[in-house]
Amino acid sequence: MAYRYVAAVLACGTASLALAQDRAPDGRRYLSQPLVTSIYTADPSAHVFNGKIYIYPSHDVPTETPDDDLGNQYAMHDYRVLKMDKIGAPVTVGPVALDVRQVPWASQQMWAPDAAYKNGTYYLYFPARDKTKDKNGLGKFMVGVATSKSPMGPFKAEPKPIAGAFSMDPAVFTDSDGKSYLYFGGIWGGQLQRWKNGTFDPNGSDTDLGQDTKPALTGKVARLNPDMKSLAETPHDAVILDEAGKPVLGGDHDKRFFEASWMFKRGGHYYYTYSTGDTHFLNYATGTSPYGPFTYRGHIMNPVQGWTTHHSIIETGGKWWLFYADTQLSGKNHLRNVKLTELTFNADGTIKTIDPLVK
Template identity: 80%
Template structure:
């Protein structure tokens, strides 16, 4: 299995870099900021301005591995712009791992929300309990501020019942709020397959290609926006025949990077396939799903993978994503944005991150 994983990284991750070189690095979009490395952008419109909550990539000598050890981020900085295409302000440190009582390291992809005068920052980090690799179990925390740029003050404990990584928070038109989360391999979702953490579980996935793939999770939140109102459930992705997408379908199955948006009366559950480097989407009739797989909407970027968000602003839809244009290193990325277009039937037009 390990050899297959490494082969996939070599043939696909490096392949996307070679593809960029073949196209003379003619990128579809340019980095939003160049003063720091940013990735995993969660974009929102608050009070008429666009705020992007990215992870903050930092240089490290840690080698690349399947657990993502090279992604050693330790703080967050918020980006702000009035409109797409206008200058971007890089905020000061919004939250640092040293100010989170329960966390040890790796402040990975965050998200944010607003309710009743308070801004909420949701973030994954490893706790201080060690697993078989001597590193912590991922939990999801929450911090609050009266300013969308921060600084944020973290709650003393992670959200009860939370695990894995990549929180994405969606508030429906009826005011109910849901969190989508989870990521396999380094995100540890495969170790929660039974509902409790298995410290000796697989480092990759369920290793059952003919069984239903691991699902990302969805859970309704309480009105306090700091706690779960119920037990998390599977955000099931169905294939065209109505059966769950199989674990062996690496170009279809969920890997990480959930993002939910609503267009009309349809719920678009979007996610990354990880080791096959696509951004995919599936459509459902409720925020819980099930969601029917509809295809890719972003082809592989330069770098190992990407993590995204989609918002509507200025009468258009926009995709925020990241690649490695500035560094050519998987763990030092830069956030970008490009417009999203829909077909008359509601499907998303495929985006190529390189100019042909």
């Protein structure tokens, strides 16, 4: 039960944010319990480095800013890495790995990050608003990179964002041939809709969700150079096709891309996974190339408690695992807690849909 879980955490000397309730407000039971309760965490990017599991989440912080479609209530300003020896083992919360004040080009809102490793160096990829101002008085979201010799940090940021990358939600996938790819993008607060022509329009629309009969905006993908700090090419559209082989339309909110790209490979197939945003599904589409196109296959997870759904998927210990977040501890959309659950596949490679809240 949730109360016993938190009691065990407290017995280990970790302060708890709140007692986790067994059931959601609608009476359903939470499938999983928070990994940590000493801080609020979300958007977990999990990796196995040197046989250990490291999770790179955003670090939610309290704010009096009301919820809005631009995401101003998500006021995160630093990163802290979570570590565990294996699934089910105690979780260590690391010290501050990178703060926005240590990033020369950034002004605020360090949202969902990711990480990668190559040749003795760990790379932290992160979005943040730069120091320009748009019609709302906000900077544009760019993607930066920082490096460390330790997976827990501290990380040192490059002086400028990655040229050619933009918006938010960076995710790095390294293929079996050693080539690495950067996926990124998110609409509404992530501003992807303002980059339609390859350059930022500060006066552009704050949403494209009115383009119901046109192909939906897509996430972006570009191969990284060997230095892991720069793009080797102009970004491509990560196109998602429907069952008829046509691009998913903007009006298909249950299928379309919104944010939170994550790529993994299984059985020779590339699984492009993402969030639908306003309909709160985690989806997946498959293809034969890391560039796509990807054919929509279904839902990975039904809606969690809370507005945003951002995830990662790894294989470890002979099983596949989904990392996600909800608002069990706080009941507030901007104060979330990271969780995990096992991911299972059918014989044909399709994924069994997970219900984060069960009767």
